[in-house]
Amino acid sequence: MKLLADENMPYVQELFGDWADITTCPGRDVSPEQLIDVDVLLVRSITQVNKALLAKANRLRFVGTATIGCDHIDTEFLTERGIAFASAPGCNKVAVGDYVLAALLKVAVHKNWQLKHKTLAVVGVGNTGSQVVQRARALGMKVLQCDPFKALSCPQSSPTDFVDLKQALTADIVSFHVPITRGGAHPTWHLLGKAEIAELKSEQVLINACRGEVWDNAALLARQLSNTPLTLVIDVWEDEPNVLVPLVPHVLLATPHIAGYSLEGKARGTFALYQALAELEQLTPAHSLAQLLPAPAFTRVELAACLDQPLLARLVGLVYDINLDDAAFRAALGQPGFFDRLRKQYPERRELASLQLVLDTITADPAQAQALGFKV
Structure with a gap:
């Protein structure tokens, strides 16, 4: 054939x-x-x-x-x-979970936050969103789930298991994991539109690792140029491979649709x-x-200390350094065909599960390490 x-x-x-x-x-x-x-x-x-x-x-x-x-x-x-x-449903869900975890740790350093004291809302709790929920809970974060389809399909769930979009958008960090739809009861095109963006508080963080058209990029740029900008992590862009170039300097982490790569x-x-x-x-x-799959560069690390936030950041960076993706994006920004070229030439990136952690079970919790994505 x-x-x-x-x-x-x-x-x-x-x-x-x-x-x-x-x-x-x-x-x-x-x-x-x-x-x-x-x-x-x-x-x-x-x-x-x-x-x-x-x-x-x-x-x-x-x-x-x-x-x-x-x-x-x-x-x-x-x-x-x-x-x-x-x-291939679910094929890159683990990779997206890794990406968001790396982004959360970067945000924490940027804002001097202890993530366990913060609330994360996950908008869309399918394959990728559920990975983010799992990792956020392993970080000790309070998690809000926003998914009207899941809420309807889980009649046994408590009413407090799911929130509507308005409540989700009050969280310290909001991470989006929905498909792009323009019709039906819950369309996602410009789900985060001009009106929603205007209501957000300047301390909030937004992450988009699903589809670019879920956010109104022009409205976001207007917000970022105001005196109350938000903290943004953007992996997907409206009208890819075109990027709203003036928005990039106002984004904490900018990458070329590689969260699942x-x-x-x-x-x-x-x-x-x-x-x-x-x-x-x-x-x-x-x-x-x-x-x-080839053998990864790092296969095993022995830990004698508690898996706290600074140590976790070091371990994640050992497998996947999200800062390198951001730096490559900014260096290439504006060059002809840069977006697709970065995707085509994307370096080999392994998942956190390629690294086995050998834990002192007195000081570290194997279940937490596994929930964060590592092999134990």
């Missing part, structure tokens, strides 16, 4: 090479002509798979996206055409599509996920 894949997807050749003749290209540049005589299309979030793109796809029978979200895929059109579809997360995404295609074509998988 003939297979076309986003060039930023890892392990495509290793996994699909036995089955397919593989071509790769930039995901944002896929054209209808490239899909002539192609059987399998593998994409990430930057490729809009719709009627226009598939206008010349005469043999296409499988589309896979190595992402959690599917808002870039016209699934109804695929169904009409009889084209099988698969996504761990090596493990990307590998899980590709592997999920490998399994889905094997099932569709009744092929026997010959590879495992564990075989793909």
Whole structure:
């Protein structure tokens, strides 16, 4: 079979090479002509798979996206055409949890905060949001969950388990983890709009690691230029790959949509599509996920002290230094094609679970270390 894949997807050749003749290209540049005589299309979030793109796809029978979200895929059109579809729910949830934890620790240093004394609201408690909830609770933070769909689907939950958006936006830190939707009972496009931004207090922190259009970037810039700016962590930007450049100097951490870009997360995404295609074509998988991943630079650390906030920050930085991503973003800002280039050339990043902590159980809690994302 003939297979076309986003060039930023890892392990495509290793996994699909036995089955397919593989071509790769930039995901944002896929054209209808490239899909002539192609059987399998593998994409990430930057490729809009719709009627226009598939206008010349005469043999296409499988589309896979190595992402959690599917808002870039016209699934109804695929169904009409009889084209099988698969996504990779949960593939990068751990990586996003790592990213937000690293961001929280950076915020704590910036504001001289003890996180255990602060409240975090998580807007959207799906795969990625639940990871953030878990880590925040392990930090000792009070957590507010905002997710009307989850609240309705969990009738056994207490009314205090979930809050509405207005209450969520009173938290010290608000982290967003929703898909982008424009219709329905709870649309998320500009969920944080001009009116909501105006009500926020200057001491508050906002984190966006989901979709750029969930925030009104222009309204945020206006707020940041006022005498009561907010503290912002932005991984996703409205109108990517374009970035509202004047906003960047007023952001504490700025990164190019890489929160979920761990090596493990990307590998899980590709592997999920490998399994889905094997099932569709009744092929026997010959590879495992564990075989793909190289050994990490650091594998084991012995701790003789309590896992307090300063020590945690050092351990997280040993595996993932979020400051390097921020520095690379600012250094490249404004250069032609910088956003996609940073994503394409993103350095190998491992998840916290690649590091095993050997704990003195008298001074450290193994359950806390595991909840924060480490192997124990």
